[in-house]
Amino acid sequence: MEQIIQVAVLGIGLGGVFALMGAGLSLVFGVMRIVNLAHPSLIIGGAYLAYWGFRIYGIDPLIMLPVCALVLAATGVLFYKVFFERDAKSATYSEMTVLLTFAIAMIVEGALGAAFSNTQRVTSPSYATDAFFIGNVFIPKGQLYAGITSIVIIGLLAAFLKFSRLGYAIRATTQNREAAALLGVNVNMVGLMSFAIGIGLAGAAGALTSFVFSFFPAKHWEWVAVLMSLVVMGGMGSILGTVVAAFSLSIVAAFVGTWIGSTWSTMTFFLALFLVLLFRPQGLFGEKPELV
Amino acid sequence: MHAKLLTAVVTAAAVASPAIAQDALRIGASLPLTGNFSVSGEKHEQGYSLCVDLINESGGLLGRQVELLVSDNRSDNATAISQYERFINVNGVEAVFGTFSSRLTFPVASILSRNGFVHPVPAGGALRIYTQGYEGIYYLQPNAAEYVGSSLRDLIADRVDEAERPSSVAIVWADDFFANAVAAGLLGQQVMDPADGSLVADLAPGYLVESGLEIVMEERWPEEGFNDWLNLANSIKNSGAELIVGLTASAEEASQLTRALQTVRADPKMVYLSQGTQAEYFEGVGSASNGVLVHTSWHPNAPFEGVLGDAPFTNADFIAAFEEANGFAPDEDSAIPFAVCQTMAQAINATGTTDNQVLDEWLSARTLEDPVRTILGRFAWDETGLPIGKPFLMAQWQNDGELNFVYPLDEFPGTADLVHPKNGWE
Numbered sequence: 001m002e003q004i005i006q007v008a009v010l011g012i013g014l015g016g017v018f019a020l021m022g023a024g025l026s027l028v029f030g031v032m033r034i035v036n037l038a039h040p041s042l043i044i045g046g047a048y049l050a051y052w053g054f055r056i057y058g059i060d061p062l063i064m065l066p067v068c069a070l071v072l073a074a075t076g077v078l079f080y081k082v083f084f085e086r087d088a089k090s091a092t093y094s095e096m097t098v099l100l101t102f103a104i105a106m107i108v109e110g111a112l113g114a115a116f117s118n119t120q121r122v123t124s125p126s127y128a129t130d131a132f133f134i135g136n137v138f139i140p141k142g143q144l145y146a147g148i149t150s151i152v153i154i155g156l157l158a159a160f161l162k163f164s165r166l167g168y169a170i171r172a173t174t175q176n177r178e179a180a181a182l183l184g185v186n187v188n189m190v191g192l193m194s195f196a197i198g199i200g201l202a203g204a205a206g207a208l209t210s211f212v213f214s215f216f217p218a219k220h221w222e223w224v225a226v227l228m229s230l231v232v233m234g235g236m237g238s239i240l241g242t243v244v245a246a247f248s249l250s251i252v253a254a255f256v257g258t259w260i261g262s263t264w265s266t267m268t269f270f271l272a273l274f275l276v277l278l279f280r281p282q283g284l285f286g287e288k289p290e291l292v
Numbered sequence: 293m294h295a296k297l298l299t300a301v302v303t304a305a306a307v308a309s310p311a312i313a314q315d316a317l318r319i320g321a322s323l324p325l326t327g328n329f330s331v332s333g334e335k336h337e338q339g340y341s342l343c344v345d346l347i348n349e350s351g352g353l354l355g356r357q358v359e360l361l362v363s364d365n366r367s368d369n370a371t372a373i374s375q376y377e378r379f380i381n382v383n384g385v386e387a388v389f390g391t392f393s394s395r396l397t398f399p400v401a402s403i404l405s406r407n408g409f410v411h412p413v414p415a416g417g418a419l420r421i422y423t424q425g426y427e428g429i430y431y432l433q434p435n436a437a438e439y440v441g442s443s444l445r446d447l448i449a450d451r452v453d454e455a456e457r458p459s460s461v462a463i464v465w466a467d468d469f470f471a472n473a474v475a476a477g478l479l480g481q482q483v484m485d486p487a488d489g490s491l492v493a494d495l496a497p498g499y500l501v502e503s504g505l506e507i508v509m510e511e512r513w514p515e516e517g518f519n520d521w522l523n524l525a526n527s528i529k530n531s532g533a534e535l536i537v538g539l540t541a542s543a544e545e546a547s548q549l550t551r552a553l554q555t556v557r558a559d560p561k562m563v564y565l566s567q568g569t570q571a572e573y574f575e576g577v578g579s580a581s582n583g584v585l586v587h588t589s590w591h592p593n594a595p596f597e598g599v600l601g602d603a604p605f606t607n608a609d610f611i612a613a614f615e616e617a618n619g620f621a622p623d624e625d626s627a628i629p630f631a632v633c634q635t636m637a638q639a640i641n642a643t644g645t646t647d648n649q650v651l652d653e654w655l656s657a658r659t660l661e662d663p664v665r666t667i668l669g670r671f672a673w674d675e676t677g678l679p680i681g682k683p684f685l686m687a688q689w690q691n692d693g694e695l696n697f698v699y700p701l702d703e704f705p706g707t708a709d710l711v712h713p714k715n716g717w718e
Contacts, residue, residue: 003530010523109326118330120544122551122576129554129580129717140522140555213519214544214576218330218367222517257520258527262513263467265520 006137007258011251013140016147017205017212019246021223022230023154023239024201030174030237031194033094034084037101039202040220040227041108046072046206047215048116054123054210061123062149065207072203076196079104088191105220112217122214146208153204154243157197161239170194174237226266229273235286244284245272316359317352317646319344319636320379321389324396327367328516331542331572332392335625336414337362340389342617342626343600343633350601353640361385365396372396373403380407386646389632392625394418394437394469401426410639410651412632413677415625418473419483422676423492428652430673432632432666433589434682437473438483440587441499443684444537444564447585447699448503451710458534458561461500462509464524464549465539465566472512474539474566479510500537508533515541525552529559539566546586547576554580554717561713570623574693581689583714588687590627590668591697593706598634598666602641605634607667631666638664 025039046068050061083100087093122128127141161167172180173190181187209215230249234241249272257265276283321340324333344360352358361383365372372391379385390413391400397416404411405426412430413421417437422429448457463478465471476483480498482491500507509531513524528536536553540546546568553563554577564585567573574581596607610630614622622630639651655664656673660681663670672680686699688711696708 006526007523010520010526013522014519113326113330113334118325118334119572120331120542120547120576121572122547124576124578129551129577131555131557138526138556142555143522214547216331216544218327221327226517226519254520254523257523262464262511262518262520262524265523266514266517 002136003258007254008251009137009139010143011254012247013143013147014254015247015250016150017143017208018226018230018250019147019243020150020153020201020208021205022227022234022242022246023157024198024205025227026231026234026237026239026242027157027170027201028195028198029231030239031170032084032088032097032191034097034195035094035101036198037098037224038104038108039101039198040223041105041112041217042072042075042199042202043206043209043223044112044215044217044220045075045108046203047210048112048121048206049203050207050210051121051123052116054125060125061207061210062125062145065149065204068203068207069200070203072206073196073200075203076199077192079199080192080195084195085188085192088188105224109217109220116217118216118218120214120216120219121210123210125211128211142211146212149208150205153201154239157201157239166190166193226269229269231283233272233276233283235283238283238285241283241285315356317354317356317387317640318359318361318383318385319387319389320361320363320376320383320385322363322365322372322375322379322391322396322400324367324372324392325362325364327365329367329393329396329542331544331570332415332625333364333367335623336392336629338614338618339414339622339626339629340633342614343630343637345617346600346605346613347633347637350603353637354644354646365391367393367396369396369399372400376400376403377407380409387636387640387648387651388412389629389636390414390416392416394421394473397421398469401429405429408648410636410648410655412635414628414632415470418469420473420486420492422678423485424487426677428648428655429677430635430655430671431678432628432635432668432671434679434684436678437470438477438493438495440474440566440684441478443587443686443699444478444585445499445503447686447710448562450701451699452562452712456561456712457504459504459506460508460531460533461505461535461537462511462528462531462533463500463507463537463539464509464511464513464528465537466518466541466545467512467515468541471539471541471566475512478537478539479507505535521548521552522555525549525556525558528553529556534561536560536563537565538563541567543567543570543573547573550577550580550584557717559716563714568689569687569695570625571621574689574695579692580717582692583711584689585698586687586689586695587684588624588697589684590624590631591685591687591695592621593697594669594685595704596667596669598631598668599638600634601637605667610667627667631668631671634666635664635671 049068050064053059053064130141131138169185169190230245233245253265253268344358363375392415394416410428419436419438465475478500480496483493538549546565568586569588598605643650643654658672663672685697688698698710
């Protein structure tokens with residue numbers, strides 16, 4: 001029983017980190033229909049900011065988190081203006097953004113490599129390799145703090161979307177961009193803000209991942225498929241779905257890794273992606289597309 | 293875009309005038325400057341570049357300046373193959389330096405052999421690479437990866453009191469060409485030729501069994517995308533193993549595994565990793581590294597005396613030159629490619645030509661009495677291209693950041709005392 005609890009705890013801890021990593025991706029797709037393959041590379045950017053804040057000034061990555069979020073949000077505004085705004089009305093916008101964000105991911109990787117070298121980094125606050133022990137069950141402090149922070153941020157995001165005026169506009173645009181525009185919503189501004197928030201979440205996730213995983217510029221290729229599987233399983237554009245998928249798949253992967261083998265734990269995410277696309281392509285919380 | 297994402301051309305500093313550039317001796321190297329192997333790929337580029345710069349400063353090779361062409365293969369096999377073909381058929385290189393990792397070296401070896409090029413390999417230790425019958429392939433590390441485990445076996449036998457020796461082992465490894473090869477030797481597996489399924493080597497009973505160890509856990513993790521380190525470490529801890537063997541494919545994985553073992557408070561007597569000599573490993577794990585054993589091909593204190601150009605060039609010279617050029621200390625990922633470059637330079641100087649057939653004949657004729665001399669020591673090769681009579685060095689992290697060599701005992705003076713048993717992770 002202890003073993004089952006232990007594995008579940010580890011799965012939950014990993015799920016908390018993945019939830020925030022995937023939330024921004026989901027938001028950007030929901031509002032802008034941008035399949036942002038560059039999202040994980042921007043998470044790495046946030047991780048580097050947290051790393052250097054810790055390395056040079058000794059600032060805890062949890063304290064650096066707002067800085068990382070703001071810097072990446074500003075980067076998101078810049079990217080949106082330069083790369084995404086012009087073609088937002090194109091009928092093939094989503095398809096175009098797949099290629100565009102793939103290119104951006106490579107540019108970001110190259111820029112990070114030039115700025116910080118390709119050496120792997122990890123921030124090492126004392127809690128990153130420490131754990132609480134309850135009997136024989138341990139709760140890793142790093143994942144616990146990262147998971148709690150993720151949940152708080154996602155909760156704040158949910159409250160913002162539900163209760164703020166801009167949140168209303170974002171939700172309206174997510175549901176029907178044309179109808180929202182007809183009702184007076186400045187969909188371009190909503191797109192800009194959503195993109196900035198989404199990329200800001202990448203920055204926040206970067207601060208957390210900086211002490212949970214080691215990272216280097218090319219690391220994002222390992223994350224993109226995992227994050228895509230979370231977003232697709234949750235339902236493209238559903239932040240709640242992404243969170244549910246992150247926790248459930250991480251827990252399942254932890255059990256698979258323990259009782260079947262580590263080789264198969266990563267496969268869990270891709271198997272889930274395959275099954276969802278096969279049997280419920282709209283994902284757990286997505287809406288079934290209507291035939292026109 | 294960052295230059296390394298384009299086909300990068302790193303030109304030696306001394307190549308200044310068009311006249312010299314036209315007559316430059318071109319050498320090509322495809323390296324993983326981006327992608328999963330980028331950490332080591334970048335360091336390989338630094339090692340190659342430093343060597344070429346030093347050669348050019350001392351007058352070049354055969355009176356010609358050397359131009360190093362480096363392309364980023366993005367850690368991708370197909371790209372590495374096409375880049376070497378381009379070097380040979382388009383860029384007109386006269387020699388090549390090898391790439392990083394067994395996975396990339398395996399297909400590249402076929403291309404270079406087919407084109408009659410000497411293939412000096414900095415990192416590509418899987419035995420299967422050397423049993424394909426390729427001409428002109430020369431490995432610049434002590435031995436094939438399958439035989440790395442013999443150093444661990446011998447270290448336990450020679451340096452650990454019988455009463456203090458670990459009795460059980462958990463072996464975990466990346467599903468990677470190199471790590472699989474090391475695991476095969478430790479576990480005593482059969483190595484098969486991927487081309488025809490024939491037996492390359494039967495490594496039974498394996499170095500772990502030969503050390504009297506009971507294998508209580510065997511686990512492999514996927515080559516890419518693995519994040520569940522704490523779960524893996526927890527399983528290792530629960531196995532109760534007194535020796536943990538972690539065959540990581542990169543320093544990054546070594547760091548992740550060590551941090552996870554520290555977090556779950558695993559309590560082994562001994563930890564051996566296949567990667568982790570790099571400064572970044574210590575930066576990532578800090579004092580948890582104390583007592584961790586790593587095999588290595590190079591050590592800063594090793595008093596090896598090589599040759600560069602026609603002049604002696606010691607390991608200490610290399611460290612000084614590297615630090616002056618880069619502002620930080622080198623590790624083996626830069627030292628090994630430097631030795632590759634030294635090897636080719638000696639062959640070209642000795643034969644007075646860049647005819648690869650002649651270079652191959654000269655290199656294959658090296659003996660332990662008349663070897664190639666590098667900052668990794670002396671090299672002579674058997675008919676497969678594997679070095680003769682070179683043991684791996686076993687190093688151990690000690691005293692919060694010192695990487696001291698602890699085995700073998702008689703290779704050169706200065707072997708440090710072995711810290712055993714490992715005393716926790718703090």
